[in-house]
Amino acid sequence: MEYPDGLSYTKDHEWALEEEGVVTIGITDYAQSELGDVVFVELPEEGTVIKAGEPFGVVESVKSVSDLYCPVSGEVLEVNHDLEGEPELVNSSCYDAGWMMKIAVSNKKELGELLSAEQYADYIKSLK
């Protein structure tokens, strides 16, 4: 399992990367591995305003379904439309081509409350 440094993580297994006020969000290697083959990702409409901790979408795999929780509050700027035709990108490239949405973060302080790569890796170990 890989949890790249420089990303922030939630206990719900999302990752977040902030660049100049825009936060890119996806799910972690652990999450995609637990789900197995992803066949559908339901994402919000661009322009939707979401609060930290609220569900923003759903990911369906052959075997199970899981809600997606937003790591930070803000307005959805863009969602990854590539996932409509190629949901398997979530499995093959969860930190890159399998990203899910970009948010204009409304409160950067929330980023400070997320887990570091090391803290998230420790959290995963504690689940086993």
Added chain:
Amino acid sequence: MKRTVLYDRHVALGARIVPFGGWEMPVQYAGVIAEHEAVRQRAGLFDVCHMGEVFISGPDATAYVNSIQTNNVAGMAAGQVLYSVMCDENGNALDDLLVYRLGPQSWLLIVNAGNCEKDYVWMASHTDGARVTVQNRSADFGLLALQGPKAAVIASAVITFPKELKYYHFALASFEGAEVIVSRTGYTGEDGVELMVPAEKTVALWDALMAAGKEAGIAPCGLAARDLLRIEAGYSLYGHELEADIDPLTAGLRWVVKMDHEFIGKEALEGLIPARKKIAFTLEGKNIPRQGFPLLVDGVPAGTVTSGTFSPSLQKPIGIGYIAADKGVSPGATIAVDIRGKQLPARVCKLPFINPGVFK
């Protein structure tokens, strides 16, 4: 939690292990979609050692086996396999199983892992004076399922069995000096064989099949692929379409309930008019129906999903469920599935969802 003799092989192959029916089993290796494709196009190897093997023999064995099966086993020849259901006095399904006739008064029943102990206790306590020996020998045997269009060719590279072995028939063969039951059966809708071997030879047989199938593109396959393949093929799974409160007629298994012989549960099933009907359906959207989700007819709750998945063959979500019989729902009708609060349209269809290369 129990482990099969192949547990170390699964771990070495990178499988994800999950609890199933009291066993730690591989749910997937490379991924369920790749494994599904392997079985539909080439061959997949499944560890089904968790399934139970119950042997019945003795002067009254045939009459006894027939008395606890909804299907009529009396006319079976040695070497034949029959799908059947075992019911309680109320006609409810205790389990569904495969019945093997080994000889005139010698039988093998292959039952579901999660029900095995319960089945055995029930069988042993319902002999009703018959001169039979009922033995649960699940720990003595391993069971491998090799499924797919290339399965029989791969198996015949490892063990010798008649090429013309027919669907739902078995032959005795040998592997490293041990007796193997080669059965032309499976749970995927594809051609294939199921191989029963002494427990201590199971790992060697697994390795030999994996090696023999390497060039043909064999893949080890987990429970997730097994479930997906059996839903596409329209097969019932105990705990889903069959349950302790579901009778085989409601479950659409009238074809294995034979009223021409006496069996436990017959009285309850005679004249029974099922209040629910088993249906199959597809969805046009991408949301997947899951077990327990409500089914609606004209916006009114009328049933429940028992199995659902995404079909890679059809590229759409598919499901099986029960719906109130008085709604008169039949193939072609549009119903709805409540998927997390959204009522999504579903089209009722016939089973199986796909007609793969079933060998008959």
